[in-house]
Every structure is written in C-alpha cells, then in structure tokens.
Amino acid sequence: MKNKKHAIYLKTSFASTIFFAIFCLTLIANQANAQATKSKPWNPPASAIELKNPFAGDANAIKEGKKLYVTYCTPCHGNSGKGDGIAAASLNPKPADHTSDAVQSETDGAAYWKLTEGRGPMISYKQLLTDNQRWQLVTYIKTLGKKK
Ligand code: HEC
Structure with missing residues (x-):
C-alpha cells in the first residue's frame, strides 16, 4: 500500500517535470523567434564609424x-x-x-566593426581573422555595389 502511493507520487512528479520542461522550451523557442523576426537596427558606436580603412581602394587589398x-x-x-x-x-x-545601398553607404569603419564584433548567426571574426584581413574584406565588400 505504502509502495503504491509512492509509485503514484513518483509518476505525478515525473509528469509535471516533463510538462514544466516542455513549457520552458516553448517559452525559450517563442523568445528566440521573436528576437529573430525582429530585424533590429545594428548601430556601431561613433568611434567605430569614424575608423579609417588603411587599404581603401587598394587593388591588392581587394584581391x-x-x-x-x-x-x-x-x-x-x-x-x-x-x-x-x-x-x-x-x-x-x-x-x-553586401550589394545593397544600406551596406554600400555605411562607412568602412562600420562594416569593419560589425564583422569584428558579430551578431547572431554572423559570428565575430575578431579571433579568426587579423585586423588587416578584416580591412581587406571591407575593401572588397565596397566593390560589390558597382556590379549590380
Ligand atoms: C553563418 C553565416 C554567415 C557567415 C559565414 C558570414 N556572415 Fe556576415 N552576416 C550574416 C548574417 C545573418 C548577418 C546579419 C546579422 C544581423 O543583422 O543581425 C550578417 C551581416 C554581416 C555584415 C553587416 C552588414 C551591414 O552592414 O549591416 C557584414 C559587414 C558581414 N556580415 C560581413 C561578413 C564577412 C566579411 C564574412 C566572412 C568573413 C561574413 N559576414 C560571414 C551571416 C554570415
């Protein structure tokens, strides 16, 4: 008798744990969805926007x-x-x-900062690429608008 009660108690608490877990996962999924669909503006700090590209227009950097x-x-x-x-x-x-006016019209410093810091699926390239490589990438990206 005692054992049976215990078993029922265990079953109920197991079920409520599962329900609670599912409830939490749903909340997390909703939250992630809400964040993902909202395309928030991505504004670099003024100090980053003003950064000068040491390779601006350089043919070798573009290559x-x-x-x-x-x-x-x-x-x-x-x-x-x-x-x-x-x-x-x-x-x-x-x-x-990267061919859009939005990207082409922002400063090289802004693009450099975004690719350095990363956001969401766009990871940070601070550790993966050197400073020079990141500026070379920005120099190349700035040639993409003209190909439209
Ligand atoms: C895993 C996919 C992925 C890879 C790989 C990736 N990006 Fe991105 N990138 C994104 C996404 C997604 C965004 C938009 C992020 C946002 O708005 O939150 C983005 C945004 C950017 C932006 C910002 C555009 C702007 O001006 O608003 C730049 C610059 C950029 N990426 C450069 C690069 C460069 C350079 C590389 C290669 C070194 C790269 N990305 C690799 C997914 C990726």
Whole structure:
C-alpha cells in the first residue's frame, strides 16, 4: 500500500517535470523567434564609424579580400554578396546583402566593426581573422555595389 502511493507520487512528479520542461522550451523557442523576426537596427558606436580603412581602394587589398570572402563568407553571403549563400535559407535574420545601398553607404569603419564584433548567426571574426584581413574584406565588400 505504502509502495503504491509512492509509485503514484513518483509518476505525478515525473509528469509535471516533463510538462514544466516542455513549457520552458516553448517559452525559450517563442523568445528566440521573436528576437529573430525582429530585424533590429545594428548601430556601431561613433568611434567605430569614424575608423579609417588603411587599404581603401587598394587593388591588392581587394584581391586578398576577395580570396578571404570566397573562403569564409560566401556560404552565407553568396558568391556575389547578395546574401543568398547556400546556408542563407536556414538563417534568421538573413545574411546582409553586401550589394545593397544600406551596406554600400555605411562607412568602412562600420562594416569593419560589425564583422569584428558579430551578431547572431554572423559570428565575430575578431579571433579568426587579423585586423588587416578584416580591412581587406571591407575593401572588397565596397566593390560589390558597382556590379549590380
Ligand atoms: C553563418 C553565416 C554567415 C557567415 C559565414 C558570414 N556572415 Fe556576415 N552576416 C550574416 C548574417 C545573418 C548577418 C546579419 C546579422 C544581423 O543583422 O543581425 C550578417 C551581416 C554581416 C555584415 C553587416 C552588414 C551591414 O552592414 O549591416 C557584414 C559587414 C558581414 N556580415 C560581413 C561578413 C564577412 C566579411 C564574412 C566572412 C568573413 C561574413 N559576414 C560571414 C551571416 C554570415
């Protein structure tokens, strides 16, 4: 008799633990969804916006930047930088379109800061790439608008 009571108690507490776990997961999933669908503005600090690109317009930097871009960035940003890489479909928010006016009109410093810091699926490249490599990438990205 005592054992049976114990068993029922165990079953109930097990069931409520499962329900509670599912409840929590639903909350987390909702939260993640809400964050993902809201495309929040991504504003670099003024000090980053003012940073000068040491390679601006440099032909060799564009060449090196393109090599890095093909290796690291095209899976998401696509071959032409339009944000249509093979991994793009599964991402939220979508990878930025580097040919867009929004990206082309921001300062080199702003783009450099974003790719250094990262946000969401766009990881931080601070550790993966050197300063020079990140500036070379920005120099290359700034040539993509003209190809439209
Ligand atoms: C895993 C997919 C992925 C990879 C790989 C990736 N990005 Fe991104 N990138 C994103 C996403 C997603 C965003 C939009 C992030 C947001 O708005 O929160 C983004 C945004 C950016 C932006 C900001 C655009 C803007 O000006 O608002 C820059 C710059 C950028 N990426 C550069 C790069 C570079 C350079 C590489 C390669 C070194 C790279 N990304 C690799 C997914 C990726």
